[in-house]
Amino acid sequence: MLSNIAAPSQPLSRILAVGTGVPPHSYSQEELLDIFRVDDPRIRSLYLNSAIKRRNLTLPPIGPDGARRLESQGELLRKHVGSGLDMARAAIGECLGKIGATPRDVAYLCCVSSTGFITPGFSAKIIKELGFDTGCSRLDVVGMGCNAGLNALNAVSGWAVANPGKIALMVCVEACSAAYVFDGTMRTSVVNSLFGDGAAAIAVGAGTPLPAESAERAAKAPAVPIVLKFASRIIPEASEAMRYEWDDDHGKFSFFLDPGIPYVVGAHAEETVAALLDGTGLRRSDIAHWIVHSGGKKVIDSVRVNLRLTRHDLRHTTGVLADHGNLSSGSFLFSYQRLSEEGRTAPGDHGVLMTMGPGSTVETALLRW
Structure with missing residues (x-):
């Protein structure tokens, strides 16, 4: 069925490509229960009946007793930044590679995260680390949580429409293992049994041609x-x-x-x-x-x-x-x-x-x- 949305006077934004990145280590729920030495049957049931098979995580370091030790808030923030940048680099590389673009082709960068609070935010760090053009406009969306990806996509799409022919990039960077608390309670165990680490990048543009596009590439690309x-x-x-x-x-x-x-x-x-x-x-x-x-x-x-x-x-x-x-x-x-x-x-x-x-x-x- 055709929609009744009227033809716009200016081009609409379109999703050009998506890329993802995760930490190198993946763990099953059973492995995590063993690693953290969880024997409470209620918590074990929570993990094993979650419909989750595996998760990519950056786990705490091992202490002198062979168990994973508790991390300070400072260590968790460093994990948030370090692991976050690694995952973002992978996601951005995959995303831009699909359209033959480089970080210098990106005119607008929006970074989303809720698993740590840092200033300057990920946008400034990514522009520096990945060699974006220093004229790239940027925005950080922090603390909105799991819904924030679509909140930010709304803003990114609006920017793309207002700047046709330019590439806008949104990157969600979530090192959820940098927000874990281990105290054996059901409250924290619900969180610890559920969240994984990952980053995702989405490139958006309006109008053609975009800087990295060509007629040959466009003809071969999926709709x-x-x-x-x-x-x-x-x-x-x-x-x-x-x-x-x-x-x-x-x-x-x-x-x-x-x-x-x-x-x-x-x-x-x-x-x-x-x-x-x-x-x-x-x-x-x-x-x-x-x-x-x-x-x-x-x-x-x-x-x-x-x-x-x-x-x-x-x-x-x-x-x-x-x-x-x-x-x-x-x-x-x-x-x-x-x-x-x-x-x-x-x-x-x-x-x-x-x-x-x-x-x-x-x-x-x-x-x-």
Whole structure:
């Protein structure tokens, strides 16, 4: 079905390419339980029934007793920066390589992270480390959580539309293992059983030609979608359900996730999608591709039930959860990459991107191939 969105007076932004990066070491849930010497049956059940098979992590160093030792907040921040830059370098290289671009071709860089607080932010560090042009405009989105990737993509897409012919790059950098607290409680164990480390980069542009594109390359490249619109819903009554805050008991920052958040998110998914499709002439049944944040088994199931989707619809979402865990703001780009590599999109197809996180917020974007 064709949408009723009027032809714009200026070109819409389009997704040019996506790239991802993870730490070199991957661990199964069973391996992690053994490494951290967890014998509490409740916590073991939490890990083993999470629908997560493996996660890439940068684990704490080994202490004199052979166990992984507790890291100070300073050590965690250094991990956040060091591991984050390594992952970002890999993601950016893969992303730009797909369109034959280099960091110097990027005119706008937006970096997203919620797993550490540093000044200057990742954008300045990446521009320096990777050799971006020093005239590159930049933005750091910090502390918004798992939904932040779509918040930032909205800003990046807007910049691309306002600057046709130039490449804008968004990079989500989430070293979640730099935000772990180990105290044996169920509260921290929920977080420790769920999140993995990863970075994802997405290149966006509007208008043609872009600096690194050529007619030959464009002819060989797979079809890329345009970004039609965004819609979001904030849930004020659940504003404290997901938090990253200072923990006096441990002297470091710590995540908190309310057990009821999957059901809150699921209950508001339908109205957010309805707002996204409003005025387009599209129904939910017209959406061929669904890319949903890999927030956890219960979150995914709640969204699937409330939107009346099939397990096949969310195959990339559950696949990323199984192979990487919850990657925070970059999770949806890992899923989008799998959809892109699957080769099942066709001209005229519509897709929905959905993320959710602290606030509490549900974010969506509508794509058309």
